[in-house]
Structure formats: C-alpha cells, structure tokens
Amino acid sequence: MSLNDRLTTDMKVAMKNKEKQKLSVIRMVKSSLQNESIKLGHDLTEEEELTVLTREVKQRKDSLQEFDKAGRSDLVQNLDEELSILTAYLPKQLSEEEVELLVKQVIAETGATSKQEMGKVMGALMPKVKGKADGGLVNRLVQKNLS
Incomplete structure (x- = not known):
C-alpha cells in the first residue's frame, strides 16, 4: 500500500x-x-x-x-x-549504533581519511539512510569517525 x-x-x-x-x-x-x-x-x-x-x-x-x-x-x-x-508514516528509524556501523562501512568503501572528504562520505551515505535516520545524527557520526 x-x-x-x-x-x-x-x-x-x-x-x-x-x-x-x-x-x-x-x-x-x-x-x-x-x-x-x-x-x-x-x-x-x-x-x-x-x-x-x-x-x-x-x-x-x-x-x-x-x-x-x-x-x-x-x-x-x-x-x-x-x-x-x-x-507513524516514516520507516523504522535506525539506532545510533546501526548508523555508526553504516558510517564506518561507507568510510571504508570511499577510502576517506580526513574531514575534507566528508562530502564524499555524506554523498554515498545519505541515500542509504534516507528517511531512516536524522541527518544531524549522521553528520555528527561522520565527523566523529573522520577526526
């Protein structure tokens, strides 16, 4: 439906x-x-x-x-x-741990090593978490994992 x-x-x-x-x-x-x-x-x-x-x-x-x-x-x-x-109409939201796991996977896939490559990571990550996680949370976790 x-x-x-x-x-x-x-x-x-x-x-x-x-x-x-x-x-x-x-x-x-x-x-x-x-x-x-x-x-x-x-x-x-x-x-x-x-x-x-x-x-x-x-x-x-x-x-x-x-x-x-x-x-x-x-x-x-x-x-x-x-x-x-x-x-109630949104898909089930991902937990912070699940988002962090996805962040680490995408960082490994893209080979990003610094905050200068954050755009590359976010570009690859956002379609995977669209509607399932808050953008602010994703941004914070990417910054944390790239520092």
Whole structure:
C-alpha cells in the first residue's frame, strides 16, 4: 500500500472518529504530496514520497525547537502531537549504533581519511539512510569517525 493510500484510509478513519488533529496533519501531508507531484509533473515514487514526509517532519522539529526557546508550551504540545502522527508514516528509524556501523562501512568503501572528504562520505551515505535516520545524527557520526 502506497503512502498516499495509507493516508487516505487513515483520513477516513480520523473523520469517522472525529480526530481533528490527526485529520488536519494528514490533510497537510496529502497536500504537500500533491503539490510535489504537480511540481515534478508526475506521480511520486516511494522515495519522493519519503522525501516530502521527511521534510514535513524536519519542519516541525525545527519549529518545535524555536517554540521551546520562546517558552510557547501550548505550541510545543501541539507540534509534539503532529510529530507523533507523522512519524507513524516514516520507516523504522535506525539506532545510533546501526548508523555508526553504516558510517564506518561507507568510510571504508570511499577510502576517506580526513574531514575534507566528508562530502564524499555524506554523498554515498545519505541515500542509504534516507528517511531512516536524522541527518544531524549522521553528520555528527561522520565527523566523529573522520577526526
């Protein structure tokens, strides 16, 4: 079942159960997927859907940090709920140990030895962890292993 089909099914369930928050988040994601499809001029592949979903999660995490700094606990709670709804659609996240293992493998494959070659490592690594690990975590682990 594609992401769009899952979202449509969950949207119907949310309507029946009168879950306003979940319904709002699902509609927002469906809208983002539709906009991306129009922008690209074709139906989205699974990878493109995952990119859009990851972008939505990242936007909310960034907003969450900003609202937390500003002391807006009402907005923080709302974004926490949205994040929990969105993360249900992401693939299972890799643990830090699994990501570190992948980082070491890619460093060995690319033969990188210094931080100057970080771009080469990140370029080879990111497609492998796309949607399965936070980019910040990956970046930090690559820097740690290249120093």
